Amino acid sequence: MAQQVLTQFTDHEMSWARADRILSESNSLQSKFIALQILEKLIQTKWKILDEDPRNGIKNFTLNLIVELASSEESLRQNKVFLSKLNLILVQILKQDWPQKWPDFIPDIVATSRTNLALCENNMAILKLLSEEVFDFSAEQMTQAKAKALKTQMC
Numbered sequence: 252m253a254q255q256v257l258t259q260f261t262d263h264e265m266s267w268a269r270a271d272r273i274l275s276e277s278n279s280l281q282s283k284f285i286a287l288q289i290l291e292k293l294i295q296t297k298w299k300i301l302d303e304d305p306r307n308g309i310k311n312f313t314l315n316l317i318v319e320l321a322s323s324e325e326s327l328r329q330n331k332v333f334l335s336k337l338n339l340i341l342v343q344i345l346k347q348d349w350p351q352k353w354p355d356f357i358p359d360i361v362a363t364s365r366t367n368l369a370l371c372e373n374n375m376a377i378l379k380l381l382s383e384e385v386f387d388f389s390a391e392q393m394t395q396a397k398a399k400a401l402k403t404q405m406c
Contacts, residue, residue, distance in 0.1 A: 320374035
């Protein structure tokens with residue numbers, strides 16, 4: 252019964268609208284990972300058809316949560332697995348929005364890296380993931396034009 256309810260929730264077209272609350276308020280790591288899976292599916296399949304406000308809301312929520320979790324060495328270590336998945340979500344957003352709709356991403360990430368060492372370390376992990384997606388896996392998931400544009404921005 253519980254699995255059926257969970258499946259219905261994750262398959263519901265508006266389940267993404269509850270992901271932020273789950274990520275903010277749940278004490279269950281499993282629930283948080285389910286919320287991240289819902290967001291990942293949304294970004295991969297429906298990102299371009301979302302209005303700008305929800306897209307910006309998801310992007311800003313994701314960024315704020317990353318900054319919060321990577322704010323100290325202790326928090327970075329305690330949330331390593333969860334933060335890794337959150338970083339992947341951000342990279343999925345970047346693949347959709349950067350550089351056209353998020354031209355300041357690189358200056359923004361450089362600026363936040365100056366905040367503290369833990370955040371800088373996590374930002375390097377994000378850039379590594381992004382470069383892997385663009386240079387290693389781009390043929391499978393992006394058009395050649397999009398991959399070329401992203402590669403140009405990174406070089």
